[in-house]
Amino acid sequence: MKRVLNFYPGPSALPIEVLEEAKEELLDWNNTGMSITEISHRSKEYEQIHNETQELFKELFFIPDNYKVLLLQGGASLQFAMVPLNLIHEGETASYVITGRFAKNAFKSAEKIASVYTGASTEEDGTFYRIPSKNEIKIEKHSAYCHITSNNTIYGTQWKEFPSFEGIPLVVDMSSDIFSRKIDFTPIGLIYAGAQKNLGPAGLTLIIIRNDLIERSKDDLPDILSYKTHASKNSLFNTPPCFAIYIMNKVLKWAKRKGGLDFIEKQNNEKAKLVYGMIDSYPEFFITKVEKKSRSNMNVVFRLPSEDLEKKMLEEAQKEGIIGLKGHRSVGGIRISMYNANGIKEIKTLINFLNYFYRKNA
Amino acid sequence: MKRVLNFYPGPSALPIEVLEEAKEELLDWNNTGMSITEISHRSKEYEQIHNETQELFKELFFIPDNYKVLLLQGGASLQFAMVPLNLIHEGETASYVITGRFAKNAFKSAEKIASVYTGASTEEDGTFYRIPSKNEIKIEKHSAYCHITSNNTIYGTQWKEFPSFEGIPLVVDMSSDIFSRKIDFTPIGLIYAGAQKNLGPAGLTLIIIRNDLIERSKDDLPDILSYKTHASKNSLFNTPPCFAIYIMNKVLKWAKRKGGLDFIEKQNNEKAKLVYGMIDSYPEFFITKVEKKSRSNMNVVFRLPSEDLEKKMLEEAQKEGIIGLKGHRSVGGIRISMYNANGIKEIKTLINFLNYFYRKNA
DSSP: OOOOEEOOSSSOOOOHHHHHHHHHHSSSGGGSSSOGGGSOTTSHHHHHHHHHHHHHHHHHTTOOTTEEEEEESSHHHHHHHHHHHHHOOTTOEEEEEEOSHHHHHHHHHHHTTSOOEEEEEOEETTEEOOOOOGGGOOOOTTEEEEEEESEETTTTEEOSSOOOBTTBOEEEEOTTTTTSSOOOOTTEEEEEEESTTTTSSTTOEEEEEEHHHHHHSOSSSOGGGOHHHHHHTTTOSSOOOHHHHHHHHHHHHHHHHHTHHHHHHHHHHHHHHHHHHHHHHSTTTSBOOSOGGGBOSSEEEEBOSSHHHHHHHHHHHHHTTEEOOBOOTTTOSEEEEOOTTSOHHHHHHHHHHHHHHHHHHO | OOOOEEOOSSSOOOOHHHHHHHHHHSSSGGGSSSOGGGSOTTSHHHHHHHHHHHHHHHHHTTOOTTEEEEEESSOHHHHHHHHHHHHOOTTOEEEEEEOSHHHHHHHHHHHTTSOOEEEEEOEETTEEOOOOOGGGOOOOTTEEEEEEESEETTTTEEOSSOOOBTTBOEEEEOTTTTTSSOOOOTTEEEEEEESTTTTSSTTOEEEEEEHHHHHTSOSSSOGGGOHHHHHHTTTOSSOOOHHHHHHHHHHHHHHHHHTHHHHHHHHHHHHHHHHHHHHHHSTTTSBOOSOGGGBOSSEEEEBOSSHHHHHHHHHHHHHTTEEOOBOOTTTOSEEEEOOTTSOHHHHHHHHHHHHHHHHHHO
């Protein structure tokens, strides 16, 4: 068996211990004589892991008691539709802050459902280099919420602190940095995230929703699109993505053993310091226009002096067993995605490679 | 490692060969040095398996060329909403045939979206014993489609032949009998199904949609709810449930090795003959009101003379390593779910147990 260094932007690396446990149990989980993929979601064995996963997530992500965790399917993209469907009532609107491609997609979906507004946009020459300051954001009257995207994988930017608007709940797409750092829940009405960066395999979407937003969700929706339904049925209205939830359960236990979110946040800060330190040492070679205070701890995005060099870097990395460094097809270049499963050791190996490549090619 | 006989109604048994392969590859799939759960859905390795799964499914399920296969998330329940959202245009309606709980849920979701009609209902004293004849079904004028549920897991009934209505496409929820038998695609406009009975783990929804229905799907929907979007992006508009698709790929290859749908259909007929033969021998003990010609080949539902006996049967079965025989909580009694992964051998073991239990308790 070989293993590579995996810097894919998502789906991406999982802790090896998690995969080893899952492998061991794949034909006989928890002494049931069945695979976790074969067990009824109405069985007590499955329900135990379903509930435990929610509890562990609440505990480790420090989610206050007045929020519910939902474990759903459909991807963060389904939330682009469910959020406005549930939360924007007759005569209301919502304000969207556009900081990248997925923020735009969220806005475009909402536009199909209600009349919504751009609260701010940092688009510049068709791309995005920064997060706006709070002062730049205009909240439209009668906004049911303000929507932001906490981390922009394609452009390598991240909100360091969430903005707060008196009486207007914040809805945050945290797909690419959920559970990477501690957050202040005070302004938060709803968080949603695909699990496939920091928490598990693709196919699981997490919702953290404040109880009053469940209450005020619209009543006339098809059950599957209704937060009320999913909350009242404990995310068992329909068959959940059991395997992905099972893996998330193991990822959470792994994180807890490591020292929880304290450890993870500290490690992510340290990883970012190492990588940005490296690229800042040779700014004429590792070229980035991302505003320093908007830099993402999850995805580091840069160009090299030529496309040929970028191609060469990707090829040489692959030969060294370093995978997933290609930038998003819309922006090109190089992207280093360093979610929780990649530790300091992996980052140092990567930096050695970048260093070596720089010396040979600068 | 122990393994049990698994008759859960879904998620349910998978072929042991499939699980053994997946176990072997869980840390290093296809010599990539990564788990299938860790690989980008934009990588050529993943795209290969994504496309191959669609092709294999088309080949083995004999899907004509003028249909597309979509591999989505959200469960069959999301299709309860997507079907009417996409297919019912202004001034149109749809006709729903109600043969069980899930048919009812599909109808209730559609009612939130458009004004739809009951084409027929076989509800009797709050339950369902049969499939209607074609003559009983009234297709409302301007119906965009007629919706049926091909197999009713809770009640143990199944459409043996799909009805056909001049010019009105049939939309079929095949969640619990997809890929269990050959079907005639002539009347079919769209089929949808959760994968978790006959094709893989929970978290994957299959759509088989005729090209002209993609074309006529509505344009003003959020992307994630639009068949047009998913079809034009080859089900890669957003991150697909990669692990579930990977397992489905293996299930299809397993089925092909066994002899394809010919073998599967023959085996399912034989299994049904064995089980119904058994319960028909002692009709005063294995009590069922399901109309004979409506009997399901997938789920056999019956009561015993007393609830105490039912409880005793479930307990003794469990001791013998036979799992999942409890009837749906809404109807009680016993249910035998015998999807593709359970072969003749497993069914014979079950029948021996039923026989033994009958002799001891009748």
